[in-house]
Amino acid sequence: MKTPSFFFLAEETTAERTVWPQAAFFHLYQEPNPSLLPQNTLSWAMQGPRPVVLSGPSGAGKSTLLKKLLKDYENIFGFSVSHTTRQPRPGEVNGKDYHFVTREEMQKEIDAGEFIEHAEFSGNMYGTSKGAVQAVQAQNQICVLDIDIQGVKNIKRTDLNPIYISVQPPSIDILEKRLRDRKTETEESLLKRLTAARVDLELSKEPGLFDLVIINDDLEKAYSELKEVLLEEIKKTQESRKS
Numbered sequence: 001m002k003t004p005s006f007f008f009l010a011e012e013t014t015a016e017r018t019v020w021p022q023a024a025f026f027h028l029y030q031e032p033n034p035s036l037l038p039q040n041t042l043s044w045a046m047q048g049p050r051p052v053v054l055s056g057p058s059g060a061g062k063s064t065l066l067k068k069l070l071k072d073y074e075n076i077f078g079f080s081v082s083h084t085t086r087q088p089r090p091g092e093v094n095g096k097d098y099h100f101v102t103r104e105e106m107q108k109e110i111d112a113g114e115f116i117e118h119a120e121f122s123g124n125m126y127g128t129s130k131g132a133v134q135a136v137q138a139q140n141q142i143c144v145l146d147i148d149i150q151g152v153k154n155i156k157r158t159d160l161n162p163i164y165i166s167v168q169p170p171s172i173d174i175l176e177k178r179l180r181d182r183k184t185e186t187e188e189s190l191l192k193r194l195t196a197a198r199v200d201l202e203l204s205k206e207p208g209l210f211d212l213v214i215i216n217d218d219l220e221k222a223y224s225e226l227k228e229v230l231l232e233e234i235k236k237t238q239e240s241r242k243s
């Protein structure tokens with residue numbers, strides 16, 4: 001296995017995070033999956049408006065921004081409902097927020113070639129099925145994928161051709177506060193997510209990986225930046241509705 005360039009990050013961990021051995025980094029990030037080649041996907045380019053990928057560390061504000069977008073442009077954007085093996089949080093709805101499945105169910109569908117991408121994140125499996133994207137595109141909506149950085153790398157190997165946006169926190173300390181205030185994580189999963197966040201922020205520096213990086217400090221400012229980069233696609237989709 002190739003040694004990831006972010007390996008040095010393990011040495012930066014603080015005392016309370018030394019519970020994560022350096023080897024943990026090898027489990028936090030998987031190299032792109034070679035089986036996810038364009039021929040393994042449908043001809044996405046022919047499927048309507050250009051999709052959007054929202055990525056960035058857990059707690060950076062992707063869902064918050066996405067909810068605003070889906071509310072303000074109800075019929076323009078559609079959310080790609082991922083599969084995950086993690087437990088639902090209070091208020092999360094199966095089939096709307098995620099398809100909550102067992103590891104066995106998900107692996108079976110992956111083996112059957114039903115996923116565009118999938119990854120292991122913080123001890124759980126996550127993935128985008130072809131059906132999730134097709135369901136949105138069938139409505140002629142702009143399909144938005146909320147995926148981690150491994151998903152970004154795997155999607156880059158397909159012909160989906162989305163706009164890639166990374167949503168990032170102003171600092172790791174602020175990210176930690178937001179995640180703690182969200183009250184969705186145990187101490188263990190919070191620390192895993194913070195470790196993954198450091199990896200994510202480091203890998204996101206790769207030139208050309210993202211079309212836009214949004215620093216989500218002031219929410220309204222971040223939202224304006226998001227809308228601005230999507231304006232052309234929004235207009236095109238609105239126009240196509242008139243004809």
Ligand SMILES: Nc1ncnc2c1ncn2[C@@H]1O[C@H](COP(=O)(O)OP(=O)(O)OP(=O)(O)O)[C@@H](O)[C@H]1O
Pocket residue numbers: 056057058059060061062063064065178179181182216217218219220222
């Ligand atoms: N600009 C902001 N200022 C302050 N708090 C924010 C801001 N943006 C989001 N938050 C809060 O931070 C927390 C994390 O946001 P959110 O759940 O949207 O992150 P996320 O990137 O979708 O995380 P995950 O990947 O784990 O789903 C939420 O409680 C949200 O209300």
Ligand SMILES: Nc1nc2c(ncn2[C@@H]2O[C@H](COP(=O)(O)O)[C@@H](O)[C@H]2O)c(=O)[nH]1
Pocket residue numbers: 055056057058062082083086117118119121126127128146147148149150151152
């Ligand atoms: N590679 C993928 N990553 C995904 C997908 N769906 C969500 N995610 C990412 O997982 C983490 C954690 O999400 P949470 O809901 O448990 O907080 C976050 O970074 C998401 O972007 C997916 O289908 N593929």
